[in-house]
Amino acid sequence: MTAGREGCPGPTDRPGRSDRHRPLEPTRAQVGDSPAAIAQRLVRFVTTNPPGAEAECIAWIRDLLAEAGWETRLLGDPARPNLVARLPGRGLEPPLLLHAHVDVVPVAGQPWTRAPFAGEIVDGELWGRGAVDMKGHLAMMLSALLRMSDHAVTPPGDIILAVVSDEETGSDAGARLLVREHPHLFAGVRYALGEDGGAELGLGGHARLHPVVVxxxxxxxxxxxxxxxxxxxxxxxxxxxxxxxxxxxxxxxxxxxxxxxxxxxxxxxxxxxxxxxxxxxxxxxxxxxxxxxxxxxxxxxxxxxxxxxxxxxxxxxxxxxxxxxxxxxxxxxxxxxxxxxxxxxxxxxxxxxxxxxxxxxxxxxxxxxxxxGEIMPAPRLDIGYDRLVATLRAHDPAGTPVPVLTTASTDARLFSQLGIQCFGWLPLPSGGDGGYRDRLHQADERISIAALDFGAECFYTLLSGRSDPHAH
Missing domain, CATH: 3.30.70.360 (Alpha-Beta Plaits)
Structure with a gap:
């Protein structure tokens, strides 16, 4: 592992510099801004950790964003790189960080009904390892960001996207490397959104709950x-x-x-x-x-x-x-x-x-x-949390957002060391439980296309600055 080595000589990494990392298909023509198509392509990259082998997947995402006009760079071990991309905003607010990992846990010994890396869509559901944890989640983010770029929607503040390797086995080659060696890339960030850490409440049969991990x-x-x-x-x-x-x-x-x-x-x-x-x-x-x-x-x-x-x-x-x-x-x-x-x-x-x-x-x-593990600072449930709540209420008026503590740990523990308030936010149409979280790390992991669409819409509303925390 060559932690700390940059994967490109300059400050940005544009498509075309290395043909070996480019997909066979035209990136945007293949997926557009469809969260289902993006998630399906991500699932088909075999990024089981160990060993990880995230390079091809992350290069594909890099190309996707670069073709949309984003500034991108690869950092870390070229075999297990991390992507940091930036969409400039209007300068009205501090930068917002989105972070996601593309490595997935092994499937060995699990009784899968369908091939875990085929990315099949059956009866309105996308099947495959990572569909929930967290390639489907990342697809929601990417769909919203690409839609913003396509429609020339400039966010209130810069949006920084960090797509990392190695979260499932400790983050040494991923988020920890970025926080330790490249903290300047996240200067000024107050809030970050990442995976929700599996905050299964088991109360979806009683109320439409939207857990927000704080x-x-x-x-x-x-x-x-x-x-x-x-x-x-x-x-x-x-x-x-x-x-x-x-x-x-x-x-x-x-x-x-x-x-x-x-x-x-x-x-x-x-x-x-x-x-x-x-x-x-x-x-x-x-x-x-x-x-x-x-x-x-x-x-x-x-x-x-x-x-x-x-x-x-x-x-x-x-x-x-x-x-x-x-x-x-x-x-x-x-x-x-x-x-x-x-x-x-x-x-x-x-x-x-x-x-x-x-x-x-x-x-x-x-x-x-x-x-x-790293000690996280006490959470701030201020305007950043209020905007997540307002977005969820706008898209699901019958649902109830609830702040929760997760028993697991994610890369939020690392980005929080930079003074960033991190939230786990996976907006789901069923109100949080919905049978998705109990599929993490299990056989037959899958997510509905409706869930991907709902999440992408929520991210678009939030990132484009259209959520008003004082509207409800």
């Missing part, structure tokens, strides 16, 4: 090692054995969390969610808000809702990998477990999290933090 939990992966004297397994293990230490730890974290910690964004989310839902369902959310430590308050709600809500009111810990033992007849002298920790946003330090985890492992265990 904050993310932070990754803290920890390796916990328990050690003790081994011995012959024909005799009962002692109380301090590594297995006994492990048993105590697993019992201590069996609930999945480290205890209730309410944050401002969670308070607002639960309050708005309770008011948006029918009274009988909203009352349960309100009861949970009042006493999140009482599991009975969520009785009767969908399991996906219960799991989500329990995850956003505490630091969570999931034991995912276990290693140990040398033989069936030998008590293990060492057992190691890997814990996927997710820390609430705000002023929670890594040391605070490890201290709470240490209280569950016991003093004998060794704790090694081997992945630590």
């Amino acid at each position: 904050a993310e939990k932070r990754t803290c992966w920890v390796r916990v090692t328990f050690r003790a004297a081994g011995g012959h397994a024909s005799r009962v293990a002692g109380p301090g054995s590594s297995v006994q230490q492990l048993n105590r730890f697993l019992t201590a974290v069996s609930s999945g969390g480290l205890g209730v910690e309410m944050t401002p964004v969670t308070h607002r989310m639960l309050d708005e969610l309770a008011r948006a839902l029918p009274p009988e369902v909203g009352a349960r959310i309100a009861a949970f808000h009042a006493d999140p430590a009482d599991p009975d308050t969520l009785a009767g709600l969908p399991e996906v809702t219960v799991r989500y809500l329990r995850s956003v009111v505490q630091h969570t810990v999931s034991v995912t990998v276990l290693r140990g033992g040398t033989g069936t007849n030998v008590h293990p002298a060492e057992i190691t477990v890997e814990v996927d920790g997710r820390v609430l946003p705000g002023a929670y330090s890594t040391e605070d999290f490890l201290t709470q985890l240490r209280a569950r492992t016991g003093p004998e265990a060794d704790l090694e933090l081997f992945v630590e």
